[in-house]
Amino acid sequence: MNLSSILADQDLMSEVRSRIRKGAFDPRFPILDRQVTIETLEGVARGETLAVGYDIEAIVRVTGRPALIVKNGTFSTPESDVWKSRLETSRSLIENAISSVGRIELKNHPGFEWVGTGWVVKENIVVTNRHVANEFSLRDTTGSFKFRRNYENKEMGARIDLREEYMQPDEVEFRVVKVLHIEEPEGPDIALLEVEFSGVNAPKPIKLANTVNAGSYVAAIGYPAWDGRRNDPAVMRQVFNDIYDVKRLQPGQIVTVTSNYFTHDCSTLGGNSGSPVIDLSTGEAVGLHFAGSYLKENSAVPAAIVKDRLNSI
Known part of the structure; x- marks a missing residue:
């Protein structure tokens, strides 16, 4: 995405300008103090291509669209x-939403240990993308869905881990027991999975x-x-x-x-x-x-x- 919506946010841009004036950058920006000025920021806002473009883009994004x-x-x-x-x-x-989002992890897949994100949308049902579910499942001749097999003819499997947090070894995993729906290619990028949630860690939709x-x-x-x-x-x-x-x-x-x-x-x-x-x-x-x-x-x-x-x- 471009920077237009960030640059239009007056509160955020006031903060970015203030940080530039004060030189208030963390160690991720080792050369910004001698390259980035208010003028370069205003140039980016006007759509100019600047030699220091990635630097100014980075500070705008770290401030305006953090991860x-x-x-x-x-x-x-x-x-x-x-x-x-x-x-x-x-x-x-x-935080309520965070607790219901997990990483889709795979078993017996030849290329991936995990393949995307999913979240609880209904009791025992997780929604993700079609292109995520297609990595481990497909429609059979009856119109239902089944798990793929790898080159050794082992059936693939999937689970959702609701943790996988930075520097946190704990896992909160639940097995995908059935693929309920994968949208056709011409439709929206949606898939629905039945997950075996149980116990005190069962998440809320x-x-x-x-x-x-x-x-x-x-x-x-x-x-x-x-x-x-x-x-x-x-x-x-x-x-x-x-x-x-x-x-x-x-x-x-x-x-x-x-x-x-x-x-x-x-x-x-x-x-x-x-x-x-x-x-x-x-x-x-x-x-x-x-x-x-x-x-x-x-x-x-x-x-x-x-x-x-x-x-x-």
Whole structure:
């Protein structure tokens, strides 16, 4: 996604300008003090291409669209005072959602140990993306779904781990027992999985919102993975501090809304496939993240479509 929505946020940009004037940068920006000025920031705002573009982009993104580590079921405090205020107001709502999001992990897959993000949308049902579920399941001749087999003819399997937090070895895993639905290729990027939840750790479903509105403050929750093919490695290292594959909270804003999808500007990577996009004011899921295009936009399936597919199974 581009920087337009961040640059239009007056509160955030006032904070970025203040940090530039004070030289208040952390060690991830070793050369910013001699390269970045208010003038370079204003140049980026006008759409100019600058030799120090990745540096100014990184500070705008770290301040304006952070990717916060989740640990012990809650999120780390952002460097930005603006985001700190916005997120603290909704901390309990966000923590409720965090507890119901997990990493989709695989058994007997020839290439991947894990493949994306999923979240509890109904008792014993997890929603993720079609392209995530297709890695370990497929439709059989009867129209139902089955688990794939690898080159050794071993059946693949899947589970969801609701932890996988940074520097936290604990696991909270539940087995995927059945694939309930994988949308056809021409439809939205949705899949529904039946999961064997049990015991005191059984998570609560994240409520689906009835509407999604452009300009709303939101956050994706998921497991961003290193993706140097589609992202600038220098910016990615600075925004994510070279820590990947663990649960993060990635706040941002809804940009555009259509009947079939909406776009948002949270700082996501490939492992975020299947992440919920949470409205910070309600804690409800406004959509299911499914794709991102570097420096352009991220896309999500609206919650209303997820709800429709859920009601049809």
